[in-house]
Amino acid sequence: MSELTMRAEKLDAADDLRGKRDAFVLDDIAYLDGNSLGALPAVVPGRVEDVVRRQWGELRIRSWEESGWWTAPERIGDRIAPLVGAAPGQTVVGDSTSVNVFKALVGAVRLAGEGRDEILVDATTFPTDGYIAQSAARMTGCTLRPVTPADVPGALGDRTAAVLLNHVDYRTGRLHDLPALTAAVHGAGAYVVWDLCHSAGALPVGLDEHGVDLAVGCTYKYLNGGPGSPAYLYVRQELQDRFDSPLPGWNSHAEPFGMRSGYEPAPGALRGRVGTPDILSMLALEAALEVWDGVPVEAVRAKSLALTDFFLECVAEYVPEGRVECLTPIAHAERGSQIALRCEGAGDVMKRLIERGVVGDFRAPDVLRFGFTPLYVGFAEVERAARVLARTLA
Numbered sequence: 457m458s459e460l461t462m463r464a465e466k467l468d469a470a471d472d473l474r475g476k477r478d479a480f481v482l483d484d485i486a487y488l489d490g491n492s493l494g495a496l497p498a499v500v501p502g503r504v505e506d507v508v509r510r511q512w513g514e515l516r517i518r519s520w521e522e523s524g525w526w527t528a529p530e531r532i533g534d535r536i537a538p539l540v541g542a543a544p545g546q547t548v549v550g551d552s553t554s555v556n557v558f559k560a561l562v563g564a565v566r567l568a569g570e571g572r573d574e575i576l577v578d579a580t581t582f583p584t585d586g587y588i589a590q591s592a593a594r595m596t597g598c599t600l601r602p603v604t605p606a607d608v609p610g611a612l613g614d615r616t617a618a619v620l621l622n623h624v625d626y627r628t629g630r631l632h633d634l635p636a637l638t639a640a641v642h643g644a645g646a647y648v649v650w651d652l653c654h655s656a657g658a659l660p661v662g663l664d665e666h667g668v669d670l671a672v673g674c675t676y677k678y679l680n681g682g683p684g685s686p687a688y689l690y691v692r693q694e695l696q697d698r699f700d701s702p703l704p705g706w707n708s709h710a711e712p713f714g715m716r717s718g719y720e721p722a723p724g725a726l727r728g729r730v731g732t733p734d735i736l737s738m739l740a741l742e743a744a745l746e747v748w749d750g751v752p753v754e755a756v757r758a759k760s761l762a763l764t765d766f767f768l769e770c771v772a773e774y775v776p777e778g779r780v781e782c783l784t785p786i787a788h789a790e791r792g793s794q795i796a797l798r799c800e801g802a803g804d805v806m807k808r809l810i811e812r813g814v815v816g817d818f819r820a821p822d823v824l825r826f827g828f829t830p831l832y833v834g835f836a837e838v839e840r841a842a843r844v845l846a847r848t849l850a
Contacts, residue, residue: 460769460770460773460839461836461839463766463835463839464766464834464835464836464838464839465835465836467762467766467835468834468835468836471759471834471835472755473751473755473756473759473830473831474834476747476751476831476832477831477832477834478498479497479498479499479747479831479832480495480496480497480498480680480747480831480832481495481496481497481498482495482832484813485813485814485815486813486814486815486837486838486840486841486844487815487832487833487837488814488815488816488826488827488828488833488837488838488841489815489816489817489825489826489827490677490678490680490827490828490829490832490833491654491658491677491678491793491794491825491827491828491829492677492817492825492827493676493677493683494657494676494677494678494679494680494681494682494744494829495680495829495832496680496682497680497743497744497746497747499743499744499746499747500682500740500743500744503739503740503742503743504736504739504740504743507523507735507736507739507740508736511523511525525733525735525739526733528549528733528735528738528739528742529548529549529550529707529726529729529733529738530545530547530548530549530725530726531742532549532738532741532742532745533546533547533548533549533688533725534547535742535745535748536549536656536675536679536688536745537690538753539656539657539661539679539748539753540652540656540661540663540671540673540690541660541661541662541663541664541665541753542663542664542690543664543693545693545724545725546663546664546690546691546692546693546696546724546725547688547689547690547725548688548689548725548726548728548729549675549686549687549688549733549738549741550686550687550688550689550707550728550729550730550733550734550738551686551687551689551730552674552684552686552687553584553651553653553672553673553674553687554584554588555687555703555730556672556687556688556689556728557584557585557588557589557620557649557651557672558588558591558592558702558703559689559701559702559703559728559730560649560670560671560672560689560691561575561588561589561592561618561620561649562592562595562596562701562702563670563691563699563700563701563702564617564618564647564648564649564669564670565592565596565598565617565618565647566596566700566702567618567647567669567695567698567699567700568616568617568618568645568646568647571614571615572614572615572616572617572645572646573596573597573598573599573615573617574598574599574600574601574613574615574616574617575589575592575593575596575598575599575600575601575616575617575618575619575620576601576602576603576608576611576612576616576618576619576620577589577600577601577602577603577619577620578602578603578604578605578620578621578622579602579603579604580604580605580622580625580627581620581621581622581651582622582626582651582653585620585622585651586602589620595702596617598617605621605622605632605633605637608621608637608640608641609637609640612640612641612643612644612646613644614644614645616641616644616645616646617646617647618646618647618648618649619637619641619646619647619648619649620649620651621637621648621649621650621651622650622651622653622654623650623651623652623654623655623661623792624653624654624655624658624792624793624794625654625792626653626654627783627796627819627823627825628783628784628785628796628823629654629783629784629785629791629792629793629794629795629796629825630784630785630790630791630792631655631659631785631789631790631791631792633789634650634661634662634666634668635662635666638650638666638667638668639666639667642667647669647670648668648669648670649669649670649671649672650663650668650670650671650672651671651672651673652671652672652673653672653673653674653677654677654678654792654793654794655673655678655792655793656673656675656677656678656679657677657678657679657680657748657756657829658678658756658757658760658792658793658829658830659753659756659757659760659792659793660753660754660757663690663692664692667692668690668692669691669692669695670689670690670691670692670695670699671689671690672687672688672689672690673687673688674687675687675688675741675744677827678793678829679741679744679745680744680747680829680831681737681740681741681744681745682737682740682741682744684737685737685738685740685741685744686733686734686737686738686741689725689728690725691725691727691728693724696723696724696725696727697723699721699727699728700721701721701727701728701730703730704719704721704730705729705730705731706731707729707730707731707732707733708721708722708726708727708728708729708730709721709722710722710723747831751831755830756830756831757830759830760793760828760830761788761791762835763793763828763830763833763835763838764784764791764793764794764795764828766835766838766839767795767826767828767838767841767842768782768786768795770838770839770841770842770843771797771842771845771846773842774842774843774845774846775842775845775846775849776846776849776850779799779800779849780797780798780799780824780845780849781797781798781799782795782796782797782798783796783797783798783823784796793827793828793829793830794825794826794827794828795825795826795828796819796823796824796825796826797823797824797826798822798823798824799822799823799824799849800822801822802818802819802821802822802823802824803818803820805818805824805845805848805849806818806824808848809824809841809844809845809848812844812847812848813844814840814841814844814845816841824845826841
């Protein structure tokens with residue numbers, strides 16, 4: 457048994473979160489792709505069966521009130537809120553991340569008002585965010601300027617209306633400085649929208665603490681809500697009365713059953729709703745979030761950094777020098793909860809890794825991505841993944 461193997465056993469034995477693994481449906485595969493799709497929480501199948509058979513099958517229409525379907529978007533939003541550092545009443549669940557990016561970005565431009573006609577967008581952003589930003593700019597008459605997050609402070613000006621940024625770079629795992637960038641945007645009199653898809657559930661975010669204006673995120677990665685589970689929209693409380701959604705659906709009306717032709721937005725975070733909630737996937741998400749009961753995000757972050765540190769150490773020990781290049785920053789303050797390795801023939805390498813029981817993913821043209829979900833990934837899996845990677849590259 458190697459020294460790293462023994463260390464992995466000791467680290468797992470001392471891990472305060474190790475018991476959480478039993479709350480998931482897992483096998484002996486090293487599953488390091490939770491940054492794409494989280495594992496299934498064990499409580500979800502039974503809860504979904506109840507929703508389908510009893511709430512829908514027996515209660516039918518009565519479930520909108522008796523089973524709490526109608527209030528699910530804000531109720532589940534309040535369950536997510538502590539994981540992103542938000543007080544209740546500011547987060548609503550529903551729609552996809554793309555739709556919520558659109559709502560937030562157009563809403564931010566409208567908050568900025570006359571005289572501000574420029575949107576800055578993270579030049580390294582996930583493609584969909586860029587597509588949405590292009591469309592939002594056209595619809596609002598704004599100029600769109602792609603800039604890297606590091607260059608945002610110098611690019612801001614008195615015409616900047618809104619800035620759309622990713623908290624963690626989806627490709628490299630780089631963690632951007634949310635507090636400093638938010639402060640810079642506010643200093644220029646503009647509004648900021650943060651995409652939290654690769655940070656929520658993996659590290660502290662601090663939306664309220666740092667005065668973030670608007671934020672969006674998916675729930676199927678580190679929050680383990682299931683494939684295509686609904687996203688969420690955060691609107692800071694002080695802005696809610698002025699938030700003008702570009703998608704004013706009947707579900708965000710002050711009197712949704714009044715059926716009036718004129719639109720009057722609901723108070724608070726409810727104005728982030730649009731149409732009828734997707735109840736089946738939403739209640740599956742609500743069940744999945746129970747795994748977070750009693751788990752401090754700070755403990756998750758500490759384990760995330762320990763896992764990624766240990767993985768990099770194992771890779772350095774096992775993988776022949778020069779075969780991979782780490783794209784993820786070494787500094788903890790700049791690292792999310794994934795490791796991205798540049799590798800020749802990365803697509804084929806990842807296929808062979810998966811065949812050998814190590815599941816990560818590939819990003820063109822040459823990146824191996826490994827995501828570390830602290831609630832269920834252990835140190836022994838991390839050490840084994842590095843060994844298998846070395847054997848695959850040999």
